[in-house]
Amino acid sequence: MQISNMLGLDWLRQNAFVAVFGMAVPTIIFLLFVGYPILYTVYLSFFSWNGADGAKTFIGLQNYTDMWNDSYVWTALKNNFRWLVVTLIFPVVAGYSIAYVLRARLVPFPALVRTVIFFPVTMSLIAVGLMFLLILNPMFGALNVALESLGLGFLIREWFGDHRIAIYTLAFVSGWAFTGMPMIFYFAGLGDVPKETLDAARLEGAGHFRIATRIALPQLRPVTAVVVMLTIFESMRAFDLVAVMTKGAPFGSTTVLGYQVYLESFWNSRVGYGAAISTLILVLSAGLAALVLSRLMKGAFDG
Amino acid sequence: MADAANPVTRTNVSRPTTGALKWVMRAPGLFCLGLFLILWMAPILLVLITSVKSNADFLAGPFSLPSALTFAPYKTVWEALGFSTLMINSVIYATLGSALAVILALVPAYALARKNIPGQKIIFALLLTGLMIPQQTVLIPLYDTLRQLSLLDTKLGLIIVHAAYGMPSQVLILRGFMTGIPKELDKAAYLEGASDFQIFSKVILPLALPGIIVGYTLNFIAIWKEFIFGLVFLNSESNFPLTVGMLKLNSDRYMSVFNMPAAGLVISQIPIVIVFILTYRKLSSGQFAGAVKG
Known part of the structure; x- marks a missing residue:
């Protein structure tokens, strides 16, 4: 074997085109459009900058102390966590229940059910938001009309006008659109659960609820970890529904961190401040993800 | 299944x-x-x-x-919102953006599936970061970069951004599919004197085709749904994708009677329904879930 071959030079010469374009181009694009922007956002968060001319002034932690005193940021932060709690419960529980019911063949037309629940995953949140603006409209919306005719008139609300519930309305709409994802992941995961385990439980007389919660679910921890991670990132990046449905109204009660970034950076020309809020989103997402990984995964990403 | x-x-x-x-x-x-x-x-x-x-x-x-x-x-809403332009733009962004993402992802996915690359764990961490990063956190630098490259408010600029953000998930999905291809096939080809490139293009690529289709479709749908990049990086209505152009529907002019916004919604969903019908068996069976789990 020649030395040039041992060093891989022959391979490189033969495959220079593939090696260079195949590996280098994706790497450069990734670094330029994904890696560098993340670092630059953190860097910018220590500056005051209006975004237009070149004058960036280093102001240390000023943006962060401003954030501490900004009631909109606090509202947004609370709203992101409300959003997270709703989307950790509603779509995940619904998604898992549907996946289990489908796997256990407890309902007719499983393919139809799967399609119907998964379909909203393919809709843009702008379309979903517009759709629920129509459904939840206080005057002509189908939901209030339906509640009225079912004799549940006392449940009628101004779903977007009432500042106490508007953020939950948004979170539920988001959950409605998202349910297909946990369903698909759990559906795939349930297919991998050894059937002997479930057979044994069934023979011992365990009901479906018990099997679903006590026997199948503990075996699906890696799936749950992925689902919870997706849910965390989905709720931390919440933006589209707010932009199309409420624009933060009423009285800024439905703003979220992502929407504050957009407002401060591109409407108020406080780019450094926007970058500081971005950094907060980044730290929250990464911190929550790390927490979930350390608690739920325990080596599932190895190898 | x-x-x-x-x-x-x-x-x-x-x-x-x-x-x-x-x-x-x-x-x-x-x-x-x-x-x-x-x-x-x-x-x-x-x-x-x-x-x-x-x-x-x-x-x-x-x-x-x-x-x-x-x-x-x-008819009214199609003409009032210029749906033909919005529709063409969204198709351009989704088809080209996801094509570019898949092409860029092919070789890295192959390398991760078959070669012992140093620092694999770091690469996976970076890919997951790219996959999970909230778009808001990169808007400002991206805006700046696109401005310096004179790509702000251009279709090409948005296509490249979509490709860059589609690529990480494509690498993970394709790697998942490529790992599932038996290594004996590579060995046999190698023993018969095939070069790395030949193994990649003649053995791996054809067998990874189902994965490529799944990845491409998922990326297509993701770009079709994407909103914030289009909102921030585009100014001209002639470049708007559907999601940005449809914002107009939420105004008194259209919301006084719901049939127009409803019609707009249906129009915006038709291409995706077609894609969905063609591929939903593959997508909803959760094959990609296994690939993403790594």
Whole structure:
């Protein structure tokens, strides 16, 4: 074997085109459009900058102390966590229940059910938001009309006008659109659960609820970890529904961190401040993800 | 999805119930089915019905059926919002953006599936970062970069951004599929004197084709849904994708009678429905879920 071959030079010469374009181009694009922007956002968060001319002034932690005193940021932060709690419960529980019911063949037309629940995953949140603006409209919306005719008139609300519930309305709409994802992941995961385990439980007389919660679910921890991670990132990046449905109204009660970034950076020309809020989103997402990984995964990403 | 992979069904063997009793026992399941179907189908069906109502029919209430089908709302909203431009733009972004993402991802996915690259864990961490990063956190630097490259408010600029953000998930999905290809095939080809590139293009690529189709479709849908990049990086209406152009529907002009926004919604979803019908068996069987799990 020649030395040039041992060093891989022959391979490189033969495959220079593939090696260079195949590996280098994706790497450069990734670094330029994904890696560098993340670092630059953190860097910018220590500056005051209006975004237009070149004058960036280093102001240390000023943006962060401003954030501490900004009631909109606090509202947004609370709203992101409300959003997270709703989307950790509603779509995940619904998604898992549907996946289990489908796997256990407890309902007719499983393919139809799967399609119907998964379909909203393919809709843009702008379309979903517009759709629920129509459904939840206080005057002509189908939901209030339906509640009225079912004799549940006392449940009628101004779903977007009432500042106490508007953020939950948004979170539920988001959950409605998202349910297909946990369903698909759990559906795939349930297919991998050894059937002997479930057979044994069934023979011992365990009901479906018990099997679903006590026997199948503990075996699906890696799936749950992925689902919870997706849910965390989905709720931390919440933006589209707010932009199309409420624009933060009423009285800024439905703003979220992502929407504050957009407002401060591109409407108020406080780019450094926007970058500081971005950094907060980044730290929250990464911190929550790390927490979930350390608690739920325990080596599932190895190898 | 093979029936063999269905553990719960087999347990029926231990339950010799028949006839009416069986259906009583199934009642909770059927109730769930009904509830789920209503919750998830009703909004879509109501929008479909509203979109073909005349203004007079609309005032009869959300659950009334239209006295006659009218497609006037479609015509009006199509012209008022310039749906032909929005539609073409979204198709351009989704087809080219995801094509570029898949092409860029092919070699890295192959390398991660077959070669011992130093620092694999770091690469995976970076890919997951790219996959999970909230778009808001990169808007400002990206805006700046695009401005310096004179790509702000251009279709090319948005296509590149979409490709860059589609690439990480494509690498993970394709790597998942490529890892599933038996290594013996590479070895056999290698022993017959095939070069690395030949193994990649003649052995791996054809076998990874289902994965490529799944990845491409998922990316297509993701770009079709994407909103914030288009909102921030584009100014000219001639470049807007559907998601940005449709924002206009939420204004008094269109929201006074719901048939127009409903028609706009239906229009915006038609191309995705076509893609969905062509590929949903692959997508909803959760094959990609396994690939993403790594």
